[in-house]
Amino acid sequence: MDHFTYKNNQLMVEDVSVKDIVGQHQTPCYIYSRATIERHWQAFDQAVGTHPHLICYAVKANSNIGVLSVLAKLGSGFDIVSGGELARVLEAGGDASKVVFSGVAKTEQEIAYALEQGIKCFNVESIPELERINKVAAQLNKVAPISLRINPDVDAKTHPYISTGLKANKFGIAREQAIATYRQAATMSHLKITGMDCHIGSQLTSTEPFVDALDRLLVLIDELAASGIVISHLDVGGGLGVTYNNETPPSPATYAAALTERMQGRESLTLIFEPGRAIMANAGILVTKVEFLKQGEEKNFAIVDAAMNDLLRPALYSAWQEIIPVSTEQQRENALYDVVGPVCETGDFLGKDRELAIAPDDYLAVRSAGAYGFTMSSNYNSRCRAAEVLIDGKQIHLVRERENLKDLWKGEHKIP
Numbered sequence: 206m207d208h209f210t211y212k213n214n215q216l217m218v219e220d221v222s223v224k225d226i227v228g229q230h231q232t233p234c235y236i237y238s239r240a241t242i243e244r245h246w247q248a249f250d251q252a253v254g255t256h257p258h259l260i261c262y263a264v265k266a267n268s269n270i271g272v273l274s275v276l277a278k279l280g281s282g283f284d285i286v287s288g289g290e291l292a293r294v295l296e297a298g299g300d301a302s303k304v305v306f307s308g309v310a311k312t313e314q315e316i317a318y319a320l321e322q323g324i325k326c327f328n329v330e331s332i333p334e335l336e337r338i339n340k341v342a343a344q345l346n347k348v349a350p351i352s353l354r355i356n357p358d359v360d361a362k363t364h365p366y367i368s369t370g371l372k373a374n375k376f377g378i379a380r381e382q383a384i385a386t387y388r389q390a391a392t393m394s395h396l397k398i399t400g401m402d403c404h405i406g407s408q409l410t411s412t413e414p415f416v417d418a419l420d421r422l423l424v425l426i427d428e429l430a431a432s433g434i435v436i437s438h439l440d441v442g443g444g445l446g447v448t449y450n451n452e453t454p455p456s457p458a459t460y461a462a463a464l465t466e467r468m469q470g471r472e473s474l475t476l477i478f479e480p481g482r483a484i485m486a487n488a489g490i491l492v493t494k495v496e497f498l499k500q501g502e503e504k505n506f507a508i509v510d511a512a513m514n515d516l517l518r519p520a521l522y523s524a525w526q527e528i529i530p531v532s533t534e535q536q537r538e539n540a541l542y543d544v545v546g547p548v549c550e551t552g553d554f555l556g557k558d559r560e561l562a563i564a565p566d567d568y569l570a571v572r573s574a575g576a577y578g579f580t581m582s583s584n585y586n587s588r589c590r591a592a593e594v595l596i597d598g599k600q601i602h603l604v605r606e607r608e609n610l611k612d613l614w615k616g617e618h619k620i621p
């Protein structure tokens with residue numbers, strides 16, 4: 206069921222009209238649907254079926270603690286990449302023992318914090334990182350559970366900026382070095398080898414690269430077992446794509462079936478998944494107000510009050526996200542617009558060549574903005590970051606207040 210639909214010409218999020226939400230909280234404003242988040246998470250969880258598994262939602266996609274609290278209540282695990290993300294998970298009520306810690310350069314402080322909280326596993330990306338974790342664990346008189354992130358060298362066939370499983374990428378340990386690195390880890394006194402992981406990229410729209418990567422890891426797992434190192438979990442990362450425009454990614458069910466099929470006879474190996482986008486992208490919109498309509502020599506511009514600092518994906522990856530009117534009540538003339546923000550950059554656009562029937566003061570919704578929207582926002586041009594609202598049925602929860610001017614220089618100091 207779609208929780209972002211029109212009723213009486215008004216765009217609704219669950220049982221509330223977007224017009225009412227922005228009437229209370231103004232624009233730009235991110236709006237998320239609790240029912241959609243829950244539906245996506247449960248669909249993913251059910252798709253994996255009976256194979257022992259843990260869904261570790263990738264916090265980087267959307268780290269608002271209101272959102273995290275919804276997932277924590279479902280019993281979700283979390284994939285984090287910083288101490289900050291761990292703190293958010295704990296603040297939201299998440300369970301540290303279901304947290305996996307990814308990322309190429311965890312600091313000593315972050316490692317100590319994660320060890321003290323008792324996380325499930327560190328996904329380790331290099332030998333120096335193994336040594337660092339071993340050293341910090343020894344200092345704290347603890348044993349750190351670790352998994353090695355293997356770079357399987359498969360082409361995820363996605364945007365080059367978000368492809369992570371190729372030899373040319375900075376991520377993970379090369380397949381060829383995997384066994385030797387595990388052997389080295391086994392000699393370190395304060396490490397416990399518990400798993401293997403990979404993450405080959407984001408916004409994948411076919412199952413083949415996932416299956417290729419899994420097959421390559423299973424070969425390594427068998428080789429490892431033969432040399433006496435037996436692991437208990439296999440983390441296949443995130444990366445399942447969503448439909449922004451006309452992409453046709455596999456459903457979570459198709460994706461999970463392709464992977465679990467390969468796991469038959471390996472029931473002692475828990476599967477970990479790290480989905481971010483598949484849970485959150487289509488659970489949120491960014492609502493913005495049309496400030497001016499401007500006719501250029503070659504183009505019409507709809508200048509809106511949200512900008513690249515609020516939603517970076519169009520500027521950074523030339524990403525396409527659907528832009529729709531919040532109200533279809535008024536009859537207006539159709540025209541082709543570049544939807545642009547107020548930031549002083551030519552790359553500041555939310556959409557190009559969009560057919561819209563709009564007038565100043567109308568509201569627009571950018572769809573599929575629940576993942577990598579607010580989390581990639583900034584204060585560029587000293588713009589206050591947007592409000593975030595979480596809808597639950599008829600209830601409107603303000604889960605992040607709009608920043609105010611003083612927030613802009615918080616922690617800065619004038620000099621005498």
Ligand SMILES: Cc1ncc(COP(=O)(O)O)c(C=O)c1O
Pocket residue numbers: 263266284307308404406407408442443444445479480481482483
């Ligand atoms: C290690 C890791 N896990 C999980 C994810 C989540 O990816 P996605 O949002 O594509 O599911 C990412 C981001 O690509 C990542 O780097």
Ligand SMILES: N[C@@H](CCCC[NH3+])C(=O)O
Pocket residue numbers: 265367407408518576577581
């Ligand atoms: N930020 C990216 C995805 C990067 C995934 C992070 N590992 C996007 O918006 O598509």
